[in-house]
Amino acid sequence: MIRVLHHVQLAMPAGHEDEAQAFYEGILGIPRVAKPANLERRGGCWFRSPTVEVHLGVEAPFSPARKAHPAFLVEDLAGFRERLALAGFDVVDDEPLEGYDRFYTSDPFGNRIELLRPPNAGDGG
Numbered sequence: 001m002i003r004v005l006h007h008v009q010l011a012m013p014a015g016h017e018d019e020a021q022a023f024y025e026g027i028l029g030i031p032r033v034a035k036p037a038n039l040e041r042r043g044g045c046w047f048r049s050p051t052v053e054v055h056l057g058v059e060a061p062f063s064p065a066r067k068a069h070p071a072f073l074v075e076d077l078a079g080f081r082e083r084l085a086l087a088g089f090d091v092v093d094d095e096p097l098e099g100y101d102r103f104y105t106s107d108p109f110g111n112r113i114e115l116l117r118p119p120n121a122g123d124g125g
Helices: 017-027 077-086
Strands: 008-012 045-048 053-058 071-073 101-106 112-117
Touching: 017 045, 017 053, 017 077, 077 101, 077 112
Parallel strands: 008 053, 071 112
Antiparallel strands: 045 053, 101 112
16 A cells, blocks of 8 residues: 655756756745765755655756646745746646646746645635
């Protein structure tokens, strides 16, 4: 039986770890953590909070995930919308999903990211 999702891995181009950190840690708020020494040589970077873990692995040739995506349940959807827009990231509304307010954005490499929350959760949107 599956107990919990340990992490999701997305692809990134080689040599862009600083951009990944600026987005995943700086904007989404998921702290960067050190990769195990035996995996560090591969490039990429890992991000981990108490409830979320995202690995970015180098892929060559690189191709972003434009349909497949992680969906992050957040507390302040309006705050993320504003933070992403101010940082120059597109925010894309989609068809309603029963039980959630949501939008999509893309990381610096074009990987699709969904942010969502139950409506009326107290943050104003």
